[in-house]
Amino acid sequence: MKIGVLGTGMVGSAIASKLVALGHEVRMGAREAGNEKARRWAESAGKGASAGTFADAAKFGEIVFSATLGTAALDALRAAGRENLRGKILVDVSNPLDFSKGAPPTLFTGPNDSLGERIQKELPETKVVKALNTVNAGVMGDPGRLSGESDLFVCGNDPGAKERVRALLAEFGWRSVIDLGDIAGARATEAYLLLWLRLYGALKTADFNVRVVRPGRG
Ligand SMILES: NC(=O)c1ccc[n+]([C@@H]2O[C@H](COP(=O)([O-])OP(=O)(O)OC[C@H]3O[C@@H](n4cnc5c(N)ncnc54)[C@H](OP(=O)(O)O)[C@@H]3O)[C@@H](O)[C@H]2O)c1
Numbered sequence: 453m454k455i456g457v458l459g460t461g462m463v464g465s466a467i468a469s470k471l472v473a474l475g476h477e478v479r480m481g482a483r484e485a486g487n488e489k490a491r492r493w494a495e496s497a498g499k500g501a502s503a504g505t506f507a508d509a510a511k512f513g514e515i516v517f518s519a520t521l522g523t524a525a526l527d528a529l530r531a532a533g534r535e536n537l538r539g540k541i542l543v544d545v546s547n548p549l550d551f552s553k554g555a556p557p558t559l560f561t562g563p564n565d566s567l568g569e570r571i572q573k574e575l576p577e578t579k580v581v582k583a584l585n586t587v588n589a590g591v592m593g594d595p596g597r598l599s600g601e602s603d604l605f606v607c608g609n610d611p612g613a614k615e616r617v618r619a620l621l622a623e624f625g626w627r628s629v630i631d632l633g634d635i636a637g638a639r640a641t642e643a644y645l646l647l648w649l650r651l652y653g654a655l656k657t658a659d660f661n662v663r664v665v666r667p668g669r670g
Contacts, residue, residue, distance in 0.1 A: 456513025458506050460489040462589040463519040470593030472497045481509025510536035519545045537578045541613045544568050545584045556649045568638025579613035582638040588658035595625045602661035603628045607637030
């Protein structure tokens with residue numbers, strides 16, 4: 453598949469590298485053509501890897517990942533271009549973290565709002581699926597590095613889009629993906645970051661995830 457990845461940070465690199473390793477063609481996008489990180493990633497990732505602007509990556513991808521700084525995610529998507537994302541699946545990995553007062557960050561969205569919903573509202577003709585934002589970049593494409601099985605969450609308004617994302621996540625190694633319903637489910641998975649950040653402080657590692665246990669499922 454041809455996949456666009458908007459973002460040159462830890463998440464963009466981790467997802468783009470995993471996709472190339474799986475045999476997909478991937479274009480990483482940045483604000484500027486010739487972005488140093490994107491260029492170096494494309495050179496090192498091997499066959500199927502290329503780099504361009506946010507718009508280049510959005511146009512290239514049949515599916516596009518949004519992995520940019522939360523406070524800049526909407527600007528990055530505007531630069532990517534509504535027309536380049538029309539009718540496509542956009543996997544939103546971003547979190548609405550506000551570091552303006554230092555660490556730990558707060559959320560710049562309220563409890564009855566989410567970045568996922570803001571993105572869906574900005575791009576009404578794009579099928580936004582929120583996923584992967586609840587785990588660290590290193591875990592996203594390598595869930596097996598954690599001992600035991602753990603859960604990932606998806607939400608979005610289009611059932612077919614969620615199924616396609618679930619299939620892609622299965623390629624990443626995710627066997628348990630819980631569908632939380634429409635894109636308003638992003639309120640829950642983004643607010644989970646408050647717990648994630650506390651767990652990170654307590655455990656002193658980002659290599660962790662949650663598992664939902666219930667009768668008959670340990
Ligand atoms: N780090 C993690 O483990 C992790 C885990 C889960 C979710 N997330 C979320 O995933 C997203 C990406 O995180 P990250 O740590 O990989 O990188 P990041 O530093 O949060 O974001 C880097 C990307 O944001 C773009 N960007 C920065 N300022 C911008 C602006 N003013 N306008 C447009 N684009 C701008 C950069 O563009 P250029 O390429 O042009 O510089 C770059 O591509 C974030 O929303 C984060 O909360 C992160």
